[in-house]
Amino acid sequence: MTEPLLSVRNLSVEFTTYGRTNAVLHGVTLAVPERSQVALVGESGSGKTVTMKAIMGLLREPPARVTAGEILFDGRDLLRASRAERDRLRGTAMAMIFQDPMSSLNPVFTVADQMGTILKYADRRLGRQRGRAGRRARVHEVLAQVRMRDPERVAASYPIMLSGGMKQRVLIAMALLSQPRLLIADEPGTALDVTTQAQILKLLKDLVEEQHLALLMITHNLGVVRETSHYVHVMHRGRIVEAAEAQALFAAPREDYTRNLIASVPRLTGGTSFATLARTDDET
Amino acid sequence: MEFLLFLLRRVLWSLLVLVGLSVVIFLIARAVPGDPARMALGPTATQEQVTDLRHKLGLDRPLITQYGLFVAALSHGDLGRSLLTERAVTDDIRESFAATLELVLATIFLALAAGLPLGIAAARWKDRWPDTASRLVAILGAVTPTFFLALLLQLLAGYVLHVLPTTGRLDPADPFHADITGLITLDSLLEGRFAVTLDALRHLLLPATALAAATMGQMARLTRASMLEVMSQDYIEAARAFGIPDWLRVLKYTLRPSFVAPLTILGLEFASMIGNAFVVELVFSWPGMAAYGIRTILQKDLNAVMGVVMVSGAFFVGVNLVIDLLVGLVDPRIRIRGARA
Ligand SMILES: Nc1ncnc2c1ncn2[C@@H]1O[C@H](COP(=O)(O)OP(=O)(O)O)[C@@H](O)[C@H]1O
Ligand SMILES: [Mg+2]
Numbered sequence: 001m002t003e004p005l006l007s008v009r010n011l012s013v014e015f016t017t018y019g020r021t022n023a024v025l026h027g028v029t030l031a032v033p034e035r036s037q038v039a040l041v042g043e044s045g046s047g048k049t050v051t052m053k054a055i056m057g058l059l060r061e062p063p064a065r066v067t068a069g070e071i072l073f074d075g076r077d078l079l080r081a082s083r084a085e086r087d088r089l090r091g092t093a094m095a096m097i098f099q100d101p102m103s104s105l106n107p108v109f110t111v112a113d114q115m116g117t118i119l120k121y122a123d124r125r126l127g128r129q130r131g132r133a134g135r136r137a138r139v140h141e142v143l144a145q146v147r148m149r150d151p152e153r154v155a156a157s158y159p160i161m162l163s164g165g166m167k168q169r170v171l172i173a174m175a176l177l178s179q180p181r182l183l184i185a186d187e188p189g190t191a192l193d194v195t196t197q198a199q200i201l202k203l204l205k206d207l208v209e210e211q212h213l214a215l216l217m218i219t220h221n222l223g224v225v226r227e228t229s230h231y232v233h234v235m236h237r238g239r240i241v242e243a244a245e246a247q248a249l250f251a252a253p254r255e256d257y258t259r260n261l262i263a264s265v266p267r268l269t270g271g272t273s274f275a276t277l278a279r280t281d282d283e284t
Numbered sequence: 285m286e287f288l289l290f291l292l293r294r295v296l297w298s299l300l301v302l303v304g305l306s307v308v309i310f311l312i313a314r315a316v317p318g319d320p321a322r323m324a325l326g327p328t329a330t331q332e333q334v335t336d337l338r339h340k341l342g343l344d345r346p347l348i349t350q351y352g353l354f355v356a357a358l359s360h361g362d363l364g365r366s367l368l369t370e371r372a373v374t375d376d377i378r379e380s381f382a383a384t385l386e387l388v389l390a391t392i393f394l395a396l397a398a399g400l401p402l403g404i405a406a407a408r409w410k411d412r413w414p415d416t417a418s419r420l421v422a423i424l425g426a427v428t429p430t431f432f433l434a435l436l437l438q439l440l441a442g443y444v445l446h447v448l449p450t451t452g453r454l455d456p457a458d459p460f461h462a463d464i465t466g467l468i469t470l471d472s473l474l475e476g477r478f479a480v481t482l483d484a485l486r487h488l489l490l491p492a493t494a495l496a497a498a499t500m501g502q503m504a505r506l507t508r509a510s511m512l513e514v515m516s517q518d519y520i521e522a523a524r525a526f527g528i529p530d531w532l533r534v535l536k537y538t539l540r541p542s543f544v545a546p547l548t549i550l551g552l553e554f555a556s557m558i559g560n561a562f563v564v565e566l567v568f569s570w571p572g573m574a575a576y577g578i579r580t581i582l583q584k585d586l587n588a589v590m591g592v593v594m595v596s597g598a599f600f601v602g603v604n605l606v607i608d609l610l611v612g613l614v615d616p617r618i619r620i621r622g623a624r625a
Contacts, residue, residue, distance in 0.1 A: 092527060105519055108540045109536075121527055
């Protein structure tokens with residue numbers, strides 16, 4: 001088998017606050033092959049976001065400290081990479097989508113401004129030449145890719161003028177700007193209503209397949225996993241307790257913890273079949 | 285559009301405030317004990333002379349009539365004559381207001397130029413030495429009384445170091461009439477007399493520094509607090525994940541959303557300094573309106589006092605309108621939501 005795009009091995013992280021040290025991740029191992037859709041699922045507080053931040057290089061050290069393990073991206077160990085190299089990857093080869101679209105956009109700049117700035121510095125890190133007009137065109141292109149009916153208008157808007165679903169799609173567009181190879185989505189859409197969330201997940205799945213990206217979907221909801229992922233890692237208290245093909249996991253969970261998780265799944269789409277959901281449009 | 289309505293509403297309110305102010309100041313001026321005619325004429329004047337002057341000034345008419353006359357004159361820019369200088373109050377104020385305005389503008393510039401970078405540095409390097417240094421400066425600025433700082437600067441720079449002038453707006457050997465805007469720095473620039481500009485700036489430096497210290501400290505602390513609040517927001521973390529460089533996150537993504545509070549305070553400080561500059565004006569013999577106001581109050585020079593208060597009030601209201609406009613420009617949330625500012 002070829003090397004996976006992302007491979008986290010035996011990762012341990014602890015936090016030190018007010019002199020007390022708390023181990024949060026205990027030897028986490030997971031892999032995301034190229035063009036695959038992989039889920040990391042676990043209850044709230046199990047360590048999913050910390051794992052994601054470690055991968056993205058967003059942990060603040062201190063209070064965090066990586067005590068063991070490696071994070072291989074495309075065969076290179078990020079934990080031993082130079083700061084410049086990590087900065088170069090962040091937001092370009094690997095990008096992430098934040099959980100809460102309401103608070104993840106800067107309220108005082110237009111969408112075009114924020115996306116243009118991201119693109120400008122991504123280009124610079126990658127040594128790519130593209131003028132202002134080129135950036136504008138790319139911003140509109142990506143906004144159209146996330147099914148915005150009127151990209152020009154959305155680009156000219158301030159976040160306060162957009163609905164929750166539209167903000168979430170702007171955040172997805174931001175992540176897609178530099179054609180990343182790996183997309184990490186931390187509980188996407190959980191801040192939105194159920195229907196909008198389902199639409200966002202559908203959009204994400206479509207985009208990942210269209211653009212041949214690898215997706216690491218982080219969620220506490222196995223209903224989301226069933227719809228979006230091929231492979232599942234179940235996390236509990238900072239450990240991966242079970243890892244399996246999605247089909248196999250739902251058919252025959254090995255761990256009690258996984259069984260309980262499956263038993264408590266809320267039906268995501270509330271009766272509507274996921275596949276028949278209308279394409280998202282500006283009304284979401 | 286909503287924002288225009290919001291501004292229009294603020295303009296109407298401001299006019300109401302000014303009318304209210306004119307009534308209050310008029311009543312207070314009439315209610316204070318002591319007879320302005322007697323004060324003007326001195327203790328040796330006869331009762332007849334006093335009654336005569338009271339009649340000439342309209343002080344023997346009913347209050348409501350006096351107020352009507354006051355407003356009627358005010359509406360074509362007539363504030364009466366000053367008993368102290370025996371000149372038209374409008375002329376006195378025109379000259380002294382320009383002097384104060386120039387001083388206050390320089391002060392605000394200094395407070396901003398020093399306070400803002402201090403606040404930004406303190407937020408960026410929280411709990412490290414720039415934060416400590418900024419706090420020290422802010423506390424010193426806040427606790428040092430303005431008169432003390434003014435005297436200290438005057439002694440140090442003027443009498444020990446002999447590098448900066450310590451009184452007035454210009455060297456008397458440098459005759460210059462600022463008759464375009466009244467601001468010497470600006471007018472001399474417009475007329476191309478750069479030596480005068482330089483001299484005026486040298487005269488401004490000490491009094492403006494003395495007046496700026498407290499505001500600068502306040503700006504620094506407020507900017508720091510606002511920025512720290514914004515730095516804990518998700519969108520700053522998100523900007524980091526999207527690869528926005530550190531300096532841009534601080535100077536653009538954090539500073540702009542943090543700027544409304546410092547800007548508002550700066551506007552209030554600016555407006556109230558017009559009245560509060562008198563200590564500095566007295567120490568540095570600055571021919572400003574604040575000092576003029578004090579002298580006329582002590583003399584019960586009613587026309588002059590009312591003029592000074594009305595001009596300060598109008599200025600206060602005007603500055604606040606400008607600040608409302610700027611705040612709307614800085615923060616689209618306010619512009620879009622309109623009145624909820
Ligand atoms: N900055 C931090 N300081 C201290 N502890 C933290 C910090 N961030 C996360 N933790 C701890 O790490 C554990 C996992 O958190 P997290 O990864 O956010 O869980 P989730 O699976 O819900 O995303 C929690 O117990 C949390 O208290
Ligand atoms: Mg989380």
